[in-house]
Amino acid sequence: MNIFVVNSGSSSIKYQLFRWPSEQPVCSGLVERIGQEGAASITHKVFEAQHPAAPATEQRQQLPLPDHEAGLREVVRLLTEGEGRVIQDPADIEVVGHRVVHGGEAFAATTLITEKVKAEIRRLFALAPLHNPANYFGIEVAERLFPQARQVAVFDTAFHQTLPDYAFRYALPEALYTEQRIRKYGFHGTSHQYVAAQAAAFLQNPDARLITIHLGNGCSMAAVRGGRALDTSMGFGPLAGLVMGTRSGDLDPSVLLHLLGPLGYSAEQVSTLLNKESGMRGLTGHSDMRDIGQALAAGDARAALGYALYTYRIRQYIGAYAAVLNGLDAVVFTAGVGENDARVRAQVCQDLDFFGLQLDEAKNQLRQPGLRDVSAPASQARILVIPTNEELEIARQCAALLNPA
Numbered sequence: 001m002n003i004f005v006v007n008s009g010s011s012s013i014k015y016q017l018f019r020w021p022s023e024q025p026v027c028s029g030l031v032e033r034i035g036q037e038g039a040a041s042i043t044h045k046v047f048e049a050q051h052p053a054a055p056a057t058e059q060r061q062q063l064p065l066p067d068h069e070a071g072l073r074e075v076v077r078l079l080t081e082g083e084g085r086v087i088q089d090p091a092d093i094e095v096v097g098h099r100v101v102h103g104g105e106a107f108a109a110t111t112l113i114t115e116k117v118k119a120e121i122r123r124l125f126a127l128a129p130l131h132n133p134a135n136y137f138g139i140e141v142a143e144r145l146f147p148q149a150r151q152v153a154v155f156d157t158a159f160h161q162t163l164p165d166y167a168f169r170y171a172l173p174e175a176l177y178t179e180q181r182i183r184k185y186g187f188h189g190t191s192h193q194y195v196a197a198q199a200a201a202f203l204q205n206p207d208a209r210l211i212t213i214h215l216g217n218g219c220s221m222a223a224v225r226g227g228r229a230l231d232t233s234m235g236f237g238p239l240a241g242l243v244m245g246t247r248s249g250d251l252d253p254s255v256l257l258h259l260l261g262p263l264g265y266s267a268e269q270v271s272t273l274l275n276k277e278s279g280m281r282g283l284t285g286h287s288d289m290r291d292i293g294q295a296l297a298a299g300d301a302r303a304a305l306g307y308a309l310y311t312y313r314i315r316q317y318i319g320a321y322a323a324v325l326n327g328l329d330a331v332v333f334t335a336g337v338g339e340n341d342a343r344v345r346a347q348v349c350q351d352l353d354f355f356g357l358q359l360d361e362a363k364n365q366l367r368q369p370g371l372r373d374v375s376a377p378a379s380q381a382r383i384l385v386i387p388t389n390e391e392l393e394i395a396r397q398c399a400a401l402l403n404p405a
């Protein structure tokens with residue numbers, strides 16, 4: 001079976017094609033900067049069966065891509081034509097797995113996409129404005145490009161459905177939960193689930209108490225024990241918790257009232273402010289951690305404050321989740337920043353010996369593929385760097401849905 005996984009973001013599409021049941025990755029790619037004139041590009045990598053860890057060929061091209069449909073059409077062309085060709089025909093793909101960020105309370109598990117499921121994903125646009133529309137249009141385009149395939153949705157929220165009520169409820173009048181479903185949902189669940197399973201296997205402890213730290217464009221943390229999420233830092237939508245590329249993270253609601261009242265902001269302006277103009281962009285002028293690292297190296301004081309605030313917030317949640325777990329076996333860093341930014345990891349882990357965490361500075365600086373233990377031998381809890389693979393986890397969930405064991 002061929003499973004094609006699509007992770008549509010607000011301005012990008014990540015994709016991977018797997019052969020099943022071998023889990024062999026056939027190709028993967030990234031379509032970036034969709035809709036930005038002159039800047040859109042596609043990177044397409046093809047793997048060899050014998051060496052699935054490193055791509056045998058890599059193609060990169062810049063081309064005009066006005067929207068997601070144009071992007072996915074180009075991906076289908078790369079899959080079926082030219083030197084990176086991996087299938088004869090779009091009909092060779094039997095399953096398309098889609099990352100869908102917000103599943104609300106309706107979806108606690110992976111589901112086959114029907115018109116009813118699509119209507120629910122549309123209804124949730126307002127709660128995840130940067131993500132659900134892109135996910136939804138990705139589904140519509142894939143339905144047109146792969147009409148024979150079964151389309152499956154895997155929700156970021158699903159893994160967090162095990163949170164106890166005292167963790168997911170807000171201290172608001174009950175009717176806002178029972179009638180309006182206002183509660184914590186949590187996001188990046190596919191990633192937290194994947195790295196938590198890898199960490200538990202590495203530690204040879206299925207009951208490990210883990211704090212998983214996903215630091216990408218969006219950032220979130222989860223407290224996980226025995227493969228179940230006990231708490232997570234994002235909430236009703238993907239705005240709460242950690243400082244992110246362009247999102248504020250935790251904020252006193254009085255600030256919103258002040259913006260909406262005396263300062264005269266509209267709801268839409270507040271949404272744009274919190275989703276697109278805040279976080280590291282608001283603090284430092286840059287949203288990409290590589291740019292902030294460069295600014296810091298050049299002595300930029302705003303970049304230094306940005307790093308301090310970003311890492312301080314993570315440290316606060318480590319303290320909170322060590323309490324939730326009543327102990328700690330490992331913290332796990334993952335996603336673009338967590339896997340690559342040694343400075344962030346060092347700043348997070350300094351002075352956490354109270355929680356049994358001690359970083360090995362030299363190991364932390366090494367760049368190696370795969371899972372890495374960067375803790376000092378004396379550290380009581382492990383500090384792990386684990387590359388996430390949301391696409392593989394999505395493919396596994398698709399396979400489990402369609403071929404239950």
Ligand SMILES: Nc1ncnc2c1ncn2[C@@H]1O[C@H](COP(=O)(O)OP(=O)(O)O)[C@@H](O)[C@H]1O
Nearest residue numbers: 215216217218287288289290335336337340341
């Ligand atoms: N070598 C690196 N050093 C520091 N940050 C990096 C590096 N590579 C990628 N990143 C950061 O990772 C982030 C994107 O992570 P990613 O997990 O791809 O996010 P998303 O899936 O939300 O698009 C960006 O802020 C980028 O700057």
Ligand SMILES: CC(=O)OP(=O)(O)O
Nearest residue numbers: 187188216217218238
């Ligand atoms: C939910 C979320 O924040 O996703 P991303 O990190 O891909 O923006």
Ligand SMILES: [Mg+2]
Nearest residue numbers: 216217218335
């Ligand atoms: Mg991501």
